[in-house]
Amino acid sequence: MRKHTIRxxxxxxxxxxxxxxxxxxxxxxxxxxxxxxGSTVNLDNLLCIYPSKDExxxxxxxxxxxxxxxxxxx
Amino acid sequence: xxxxxxSTLAWLAPNAVWIYVVIxxxxxPHVAEKWGAILNRLFSKISRRAEMRSVALDIQxxxxxxxxxxxxxxxxxxxxxxxxxxxxxxxxxxxxxxDGKIILRMNYHSNQDExxxxxxxxxxxxxxLSDSRPYVDERIMKSADLISTKKLIEKERRPALQxxxxxxxxxxxxxxxxxxxxxxxxxQLDEHGYFSQILLRELQRLGVTMQFSIPEESVKEETKRxxxxxxxxxNKKKPGVDVGTTFVGEKIRTxxxxxxRMETVTIEPSLGFIERCVNKGIDTIYVCARxxxxxxxxKELEERLESHPKLTRVFQxxxxxxxxxxRRVDNICVRxxxxxxxxxx
Numbered sequence: 001m002r003k004h005t006i007r008x009x010x011x012x013x014x015x016x017x018x019x020x021x022x023x024x025x026x027x028x029x030x031x032x033x034x035x036x037x038g039s040t041v042n043l044d045n046l047l048c049i050y051p052s053k054d055e056x057x058x059x060x061x062x063x064x065x066x067x068x069x070x071x072x073x074x
Numbered sequence: 075x076x077x078x079x080x081s082t083l084a085w086l087a088p089n090a091v092w093i094y095v096v097i098x099x100x101x102x103p104h105v106a107e108k109w110g111a112i113l114n115r116l117f118s119k120i121s122r123r124a125e126m127r128s129v130a131l132d133i134q135x136x137x138x139x140x141x142x143x144x145x146x147x148x149x150x151x152x153x154x155x156x157x158x159x160x161x162x163x164x165x166x167x168x169x170x171x172x173d174g175k176i177i178l179r180m181n182y183h184s185n186q187d188e189x190x191x192x193x194x195x196x197x198x199x200x201x202x203l204s205d206s207r208p209y210v211d212e213r214i215m216k217s218a219d220l221i222s223t224k225k226l227i228e229k230e231r232r233p234a235l236q237x238x239x240x241x242x243x244x245x246x247x248x249x250x251x252x253x254x255x256x257x258x259x260x261x262q263l264d265e266h267g268y269f270s271q272i273l274l275r276e277l278q279r280l281g282v283t284m285q286f287s288i289p290e291e292s293v294k295e296e297t298k299r300x301x302x303x304x305x306x307x308x309n310k311k312k313p314g315v316d317v318g319t320t321f322v323g324e325k326i327r328t329x330x331x332x333x334x335r336m337e338t339v340t341i342e343p344s345l346g347f348i349e350r351c352v353n354k355g356i357d358t359i360y361v362c363a364r365x366x367x368x369x370x371x372x373k374e375l376e377e378r379l380e381s382h383p384k385l386t387r388v389f390q391x392x393x394x395x396x397x398x399x400x401r402r403v404d405n406i407c408v409r410x411x412x413x414x415x416x417x418x419x
Contacts, residue, residue, distance in 0.1 A: 005156075006133075006193055009160070013161070020163055047192070063245050067199070
């Protein structure tokens with residue numbers, strides 16, 4: 001059976017990953033925003049990280065935002 | 075010779091259970107994944123890798139188990155299994171863009187309810203009916219996703235339902251009243267046993283029919299009308315009305331034949347109805363019944379249709395429905411494909 005791959009980052013690696021992608025400082029300063037609704041994203045409400053053109057964007061836990069990310073990254 | 079057989083049997087006897095277990099796990103990989111998750115969980119406190127494996131295998135086992143069961147109802151609805159690929163902190167921007175995929179945040183296995191819901195949401199919205207999606211009305215597709223995810227969680231991780239209702243399903247329903255309407259229609263269809271057997275199956279067929287065509291609004295509109303038709307003819311059906319009912323669209327041409335004591339005491343009216351449909355350019359005929367007596371009528375009907383030159387029985391599903399008006403009821407749905415002919419449409 002062919003597999004659909006879900007890329008995931010575990011809670012224990014999220015800090016490192018944000019650092020590698022250059023998002024850690026923005027989050028500390030409270031300047032990291034959801035790419036869909038624009039709300040401030042922190043470690044409590046970060047759901048996913050996604051590419052959008054040449055930018056690394058993040059999405060909050062709002063299900064509507066996540067659904068739009070899924071559609072945009074199809 | 076006899077000695078060889080004897081020694082082979084002597085070896086096999088004590089190991090038979092193990093051989094059975096190994097063969098079972100090889101042929102049921104989703105069960106192996108679930109057991110792998112449990113074993114890894116034992117070491118999750120002391121090993122980082124075991125924690126991650128425990129989370130990933132548990133999700134894979136549950137999603138693969140569900141896709142296997144729904145594919146056994148209607149093959150090809152969920153053609154893919156699932157694989158969780160972990161990204162570590164060392165990922166560079168270059169490889170992030172090269173892969174072009176979203177990275178979903180997963181919690182520790184102690185929050186596995188949330189992990190399963192998030193992964194199931196992504197899997198269903200990508201892996202279910204992947205060829206049909208461009209041709210289906212957006213709200214219809216989203217409603218089908220929501221009900222399918224609910225079914226997955228219900229079957230594979232019931233405690234996660236509360237999280238799913240609170241965080242995903244209820245907010246989605248509240249935010250769009252039309253979507254809410256379709257979610258309720260599909261929920262009712264599922265209670266009747268026809269959500270996957272008829273609706274998903276017809277949407278899957280649409281993907282095959284339309285393959286590589288440019289998506290058109292008229293086709294999307296047709297999927298909406300089809301769902302409303304199912305609501306009218308199945309959810310709101312009154313006993314004693316209609317032997318069968320037909321939907322004739324541009325792409326979806328389907329007949330549902332009810333075999334029920336209230337409608338008929340013999341199968342002759344159903345046979346006559348089917349015969350008329352065959353000559354009208356219908357693509358698929360579903361013969362449905364509920365309850366032991368009506369199911370026996372369907373079996374009689376099946377025998378009579380066995381040698382029909384234009385009908386191919388492609389699927390038969392007999393299930394015991396969950397509680398319907400306080401009692402469990404047996405349900406049957408037989409699908410026939412109609413061979414193309416000089417239709418009179």
